[in-house]
Amino acid sequence: MILGAIAFRSSLEVTDHPRVAEVSQRLLPWLSEIGCESELDPIERELLATPLGQLSDSQKIDLHWAGEAAALFCWMLHLGEPLNETSVTDQSVLPELLCIPRPEAKRIVQSASLRDYSEIEDVCRQFVLVRSILQELRADPPSRDIIRRVNVNELKRVGLVATDGAVKRASEVVAHMTPQERSQVAGLYFVRSHAALWFLSDRGSYFGEG
Numbered sequence: 001m002i003l004g005a006i007a008f009r010s011s012l013e014v015t016d017h018p019r020v021a022e023v024s025q026r027l028l029p030w031l032s033e034i035g036c037e038s039e040l041d042p043i044e045r046e047l048l049a050t051p052l053g054q055l056s057d058s059q060k061i062d063l064h065w066a067g068e069a070a071a072l073f074c075w076m077l078h079l080g081e082p083l084n085e086t087s088v089t090d091q092s093v094l095p096e097l098l099c100i101p102r103p104e105a106k107r108i109v110q111s112a113s114l115r116d117y118s119e120i121e122d123v124c125r126q127f128v129l130v131r132s133i134l135q136e137l138r139a140d141p142p143s144r145d146i147i148r149r150v151n152v153n154e155l156k157r158v159g160l161v162a163t164d165g166a167v168k169r170a171s172e173v174v175a176h177m178t179p180q181e182r183s184q185v186a187g188l189y190f191v192r193s194h195a196a197l198w199f200l201s202d203r204g205s206y207f208g209e210g
Contacts, residue, residue: 001036001109004098006047007067007091013052013060024052030101034109043207062207067091068188069195076120077112085173086181088188124196125160129170131189134182158200
C-alpha cells in the first residue's frame, strides 16, 4: 500500500487539476486509517509529506520507480498481472487495484494473501539474474565474472541458488531483447531486482539501508 501511495503521488506531480494538492495531502492520513502508518519509514514519510511540486529530482526518481515495485508486490498478492519482460508496468492501474485513497483499501490489507512462495522465489531469482546479465553485457570481459559473482552472492544471501536452469532462462529473456530494449530496461531491472531482494531479505526500509 505504501509504495502504491508513493506511486500515486508521482502521478499527482504531473496532473493538472485544482484538487491535486488536496488529494496529495490526504495520502498520509489515509495510510493511517487503513493501518499502514506504523510501516512507514522516514524516507517514505518525507516523500508523502513534502508539498506538491517541492520534491527534489532524486525524490521524483524514487516516486517514479515506486510504481514498478508496487506492481511486483501486487502480483505477489494476487492483485495484478505478471510484469512484462521488456516494458515498464502501466502504473495507472495501481489506484484501482489498491483502492487508493479510498477506505475500501483496508479490506485489501486485512485479506491479503501471498502466492505460492516458490513461484515468488522463481520470479525474484529471474529478475536478479536478468539484471546481472544486462550488467555483464555492458562491462569489459574481466569484470563480467565479478558482476555475476556479486549477484549470485546476493541471491545466496536471501536463500536462493542461481541454478543452471535459472541462468539459462534469464539468458534467453535477454537474448530475445533488441539492443534498444536492453538499454531501456537497465533501470527497470535494477528496480525489480532491488524490490525482489528487499522482499526476500530482513531489511526493514525499502529506500534506505536498514
